[in-house]
Amino acid sequence: MFIEIQTNSSVPIYLQLAQQLIEGIARGELKPGNSLPSVRAFAADLGMNMHTVNKAYHYLEEKEFIQIVAKSGVIIQPNGIPKATAQEQQKLAEQIRPLIAEGLVLKLSEEEMVVMVRQLVQNIKEGTS
Amino acid sequence: MFIEIQTNSSVPIYLQLAQQLIEGIARGELKPGNSLPSVRAFAADLGMNMHTVNKAYHYLEEKEFIQIVAKSGVIIQPNGIPKATAQEQQKLAEQIRPLIAEGLVLKLSEEEMVVMVRQLVQNIKEGTS
DNA sequence: ACCTTTGTTCTACTTCTATTGTAACACATT
DNA sequence: AATGTGTTACAATAGAAGTAGAACAAAGGT
Known part of the structure; x- marks a missing residue:
């Protein structure tokens, strides 16, 4: 699992890290039950603070993607991550909505945005940018 | 153009306002050349500060969606908003990406997310939530 | 039993964001 | 000339975000 942090990005470091771990899970590189490095080891490895x-x-x-077992370690949800509830899906849609609206203003067609989404799915699964 | 602000939302007021204006443009309710209220009038109307x-x-x-003409007023891009450049589209994709990744982790299929996007497009165009 | 490692907690500091407010300015419009 | 416009400046408050150091209690390995 390679992590790349852009220190000059407007996206905070902790979020970049979390998002890349999410992509790792989506890609299947991080499987249920897999353990993640300790906060200290990971921090040292990535050159950032433990916190x-x-x-x-x-x-x-x-988000219930991992389990933090106090004084023991961190693992990917061992029983597998359950499918999105209607509420979770709704929340996701709300977050995507303003971006879709912006796409519409920029005269992107529904089809073009669908293609964009399909492309993103492939990129994430392949681990490409 | 009805604006609804959720004061208890984690989304800042100015962003809520901007996003709703964007939806207004996407919906075609705000057309190129249309003028927007003055900062003072709008602020008084919405019960918020001018700033x-x-x-x-x-x-x-x-984002070049409007033109602010100093000492005169604010209008929607009079010549129409040009289609997204490759760069703008790229930027949009980068913003959507982590949300798609999260959808994948939540076991949403590519098709389900495509449906979600299509639904969002319709909702925005209809002005429904 | 001892020691290392673990996540937790407390405290702390700095920076940034968001929001509101007042006031004055320069220029269009009427 | 008066009004309305966005701009700018200065100010203040409240809160969140980001990063950091140190100590703590318990799990795990030896």
Whole structure:
């Protein structure tokens, strides 16, 4: 699992880390039950503070993508991550909505945006940018 | 153009305003050349500060969706908003990407997400939630 | 039993964001 | 000339975000 952090990005470090871990899960590189590095080891590895990694972990725990076992370690949801509930899907849609609206203003057609989504799915699964 | 602001939302007021104006443009309710209220009038109307409206306007100006004519007023891009450049489309894709990745982790299929996007397009065009 | 490693917690500091407010300015429009 | 416009400046408050160091309690390995 290669992590690349852009220190000059407007996206906070902990979020970049969390998002890349999410992509790792989506890609199947991180499977249910797999353990993640300790906050200290990961932080040292990535050259960042322990709290930053910790924040990323808790972000993922809130989404129930991982389990943080106190004084033990962090693992990807061992029983597999359940399919999105209607509520989760709704929340996702709400987040995507303003971006779709912006696409419409920029005269992108529905089809073009569908293609964009399909392309993104492929890129994520392949781990390409 | 009805604006609804959720004061308890985590989305800042100025952004909510900007996003709703964007939807207004996407919906065709706000056409090229149409003028928008003055920062003072709009602020009074919406019960917010002048600077907050001003911030929303500048957010939209940065995206070149509107023109702010100093000492005169604010209008929707009079010559029409040009189609997204490759760069703009790329930027949009980058913003959508983490959300798609999250959808994948939540076991949403490519098709389900495509349906979600199509639904969003319709909702935006109809002005429904 | 001892030691290392683990996530947790507390405290702390700095920076940035968001929002509101007042006031004055320069220029269009009427 | 008066009004209305966005701009700018200065100010203040509240809160969140980001990063950081140190100590703590318990799990795990030896």
